[in-house]
Amino acid sequence: MLATETHRETPGGMSSAEWGERTDHRRRLKTSDRLLIERATRGFEVLQGKWKVHLIVAMARGIHRPSRLYACLPGISKKVMTDCLRGLERDGLVTRQIYAQVPVRVEYSLTPLGWTITDAIVALSEWSKHHSGDVTRARSEYGLRGMETDE
Numbered sequence: 001m002l003a004t005e006t007h008r009e010t011p012g013g014m015s016s017a018e019w020g021e022r023t024d025h026r027r028r029l030k031t032s033d034r035l036l037i038e039r040a041t042r043g044f045e046v047l048q049g050k051w052k053v054h055l056i057v058a059m060a061r062g063i064h065r066p067s068r069l070y071a072c073l074p075g076i077s078k079k080v081m082t083d084c085l086r087g088l089e090r091d092g093l094v095t096r097q098i099y100a101q102v103p104v105r106v107e108y109s110l111t112p113l114g115w116t117i118t119d120a121i122v123a124l125s126e127w128s129k130h131h132s133g134d135v136t137r138a139r140s141e142y143g144l145r146g147m148e149t150d151e
Contacts, residue, residue, distance in 0.1 A: 043120065046091050051076050051084045053121055056093065056110065060118050064107040093117060 029037070047053055054073050063069055070081055085108055088094040093114035099105040110118070 043117075046093065046117070047121075049084055049087070051080060052088060055081070055084055055088065055108075056114065056118065056121065059094065059108060059110050060115070064109050066106055066108065069108070088114070 047056075051073060054076075055069060058069055058072055063072055066081070066085075069085075070076065070078060073081065085094060085096070089096055089108075092111055094108050095111050097107045097109070099107070
């Protein structure tokens with residue numbers, strides 16, 4: 001230790017560097033937790049956007065033509081719908097089939113990978129059904145606590 005450094009006592013007689021290493025290790029998430037978070041984040045990224053879940057559910061219910069998809073999603077623009085469908089196609093969740101007819105017919109459908117994500121959407125919907133009231137209450141209580149501190 002340099003003469004200018006001060007030695008701070010830590011629990012167990014460890015140097016502050018040893019203590020810092022030990023507490024940093026305790027603060028880090030386990031590798032399995034980090035992997036869980038990374039995987040969940042990648043899953044959410046696939047569904048990111050206002051309309052992707054809507055489109056997946058509509059296709060799972062048998063709606064495949066762009067005009068019918070557009071009609072069942074009030075508020076979506078054709079450009080946004082096309083961009084979302086292309087993103088889902090890029091990620092391997094949707095395929096686009098073009099039929100050589102006059103006029104040309106296009107249909108979108110879920111791939112086997114796309115069908116697997118419907119289970120996650122249903123699970124999240126079930127969670128919301130059972131817990132959305134709890135979340136609403138917590139948000140309301142949080143808002144009331146915020147007003148109390150402002151007074």
